[in-house]
Amino acid sequence: MASTKRKDSKGYALKVGECQRKDGRYSYSYTDRRGKRNTVYEKSLVELRAREREIRQDLDYGVSPDEAHRLTLNDLYDRYIGQKYNLKETTKSNYIYTYDHFVRDGFGKMKIGDIHFTDVKKFYYELIEQKKVKANTLDNINTQIHPALQMAVRDEILKKNPSEGVMTEIRRGRYWEKPKRHALTIPQQKAFMEFIQNSNEFKGWVPVIIVLLGTGMRIGECLGLRWEDVDFENRVITVDHNLTDRPVGKERKCERHIQSTKTAAGERKIPVLDEVFDAFLTEYEIQKCLGFCQEEIDGYSGFIFSTAHGTLYQASAVNNAIRRAIEAYNKEETDLAKKEKRDPVLMPRFSAHNLRHTFCTRFCENESNLKVIQDIMGHADITTTMDIYAEATQEKKQEVMANLQGKIF
Numbered sequence: 001m002a003s004t005k006r007k008d009s010k011g012y013a014l015k016v017g018e019c020q021r022k023d024g025r026y027s028y029s030y031t032d033r034r035g036k037r038n039t040v041y042e043k044s045l046v047e048l049r050a051r052e053r054e055i056r057q058d059l060d061y062g063v064s065p066d067e068a069h070r071l072t073l074n075d076l077y078d079r080y081i082g083q084k085y086n087l088k089e090t091t092k093s094n095y096i097y098t099y100d101h102f103v104r105d106g107f108g109k110m111k112i113g114d115i116h117f118t119d120v121k122k123f124y125y126e127l128i129e130q131k132k133v134k135a136n137t138l139d140n141i142n143t144q145i146h147p148a149l150q151m152a153v154r155d156e157i158l159k160k161n162p163s164e165g166v167m168t169e170i171r172r173g174r175y176w177e178k179p180k181r182h183a184l185t186i187p188q189q190k191a192f193m194e195f196i197q198n199s200n201e202f203k204g205w206v207p208v209i210i211v212l213l214g215t216g217m218r219i220g221e222c223l224g225l226r227w228e229d230v231d232f233e234n235r236v237i238t239v240d241h242n243l244t245d246r247p248v249g250k251e252r253k254c255e256r257h258i259q260s261t262k263t264a265a266g267e268r269k270i271p272v273l274d275e276v277f278d279a280f281l282t283e284y285e286i287q288k289c290l291g292f293c294q295e296e297i298d299g300y301s302g303f304i305f306s307t308a309h310g311t312l313y314q315a316s317a318v319n320n321a322i323r324r325a326i327e328a329y330n331k332e333e334t335d336l337a338k339k340e341k342r343d344p345v346l347m348p349r350f351s352a353h354n355l356r357h358t359f360c361t362r363f364c365e366n367e368s369n370l371k372v373i374q375d376i377m378g379h380a381d382i383t384t385t386m387d388i389y390a391e392a393t394q395e396k397k398q399e400v401m402a403n404l405q406g407k408i409f
Contacts (some may be wrong), residue, residue, distance in 0.1 A: 026045050
């Protein structure tokens with residue numbers, strides 16, 4: 001209720017908690033839900049009362065308007081990431097790096113109480129348009145901003161999460177095109193393997209590539225394999241750890257560590273195909289000549305794949321070898337096609353993870369039990385398996401229908 005005694009310089013009655021300062025500005029003092037006195041300031045009485053309504057509404061909702069206008073997104077994120085006790089160090093380090101690189105020096109300085117849906121949307125579109133951020137990276141950024149703001153809602157600092165629904169809207173737009181990892185076709189797979197097996201430059205990489213292609217393991221799982229993880233008698237591989245390159249410090253210098261698998265579902269046993277069994281035996285014979293791996297990481301030793309110097313392969317080295325092999329294959333194919341006066345059949349660019357995808361695709365083409373496929377692949381979510389299965393079976397349908405051409409009518 002307006003006071004009959006107190007008025008501002010223009011003759012307007014002031015309510016309880018309101019005051020006009022000597023400099024002409026208006027202030028409103030209130031007690032928050034923790035019993036703390038707070039004061040806000042505005043240039044005009046109209047602006048002050050609009051702010052009062054927001055504060056009263058926030059207090060009715062049980063949130064802390066003072067804290068929302070004091071905390072920056074950076075403050076909130078640091079609090080959020082500091083409480084992610086179940087995150088692996090590698091994942092946590094990558095999250096912090098991404099946030100620092102894209103958010104901290106700009107959008108992160110905003111007070112969370114001033115952030116609205118349109119602000120988050122505008123920021124995301126700026127990342128897409130100006131910084132050319134790809135879908136996967138934007139997903140990663142949102143994966144950190146959204147739960148941090150959701151924590152503020154749970155802690156009753158905000159009424160609602162301003163990032164809620166932003167990614168849903170962006171995914172419907174023309175900018176959203178999440179790249180798919182495509183499997184190699186059977187002819188591509190055979191041509192690539194035949195090329196590296198007959199190449200003096202790349203034949204040393206054949207065992208690790210066969211194991212990747214013949215087991216569907218992630219690159220870190222494969223490179224972290226020890227001889228004791230392979231049961232040669234029963235022909236089974238036990239996957240229960242992962243080799244990672246963990247970036248540390250501001251310079252992001254990588255340190256190698258052994259950690260548990262990506263998810264609990266990643267711990268699994270994989271039956272060994274004949275080609276994979278032979279690849280292990282080949283690698284064993286190579287190391288008998290060159291020497292076995294001497295490197296020890298976090299108490300783990302006896303690794304299967306190592307360099308001539310007795311050190312572990314790096315994931316980047318395997319991917320670089322694949323890239324160079326593709327380039328060499330395409331050059332050879334281009335020259336041959338020119339001589340034979342035909343169009344070259346070039347190999348697409350792919351990485352070690354595409355070999356995992358290729359294995360899963362071949363598996364899906366020959367097996368209908370999704371649970372078995374999920375277990376062998378170590379997928380935490382069966383929808384991942386289902387997506388690959390749908391893609392693989394669709395291609396198979398097209399192949400079958402093509403074979404039916406002219407055989408029905």
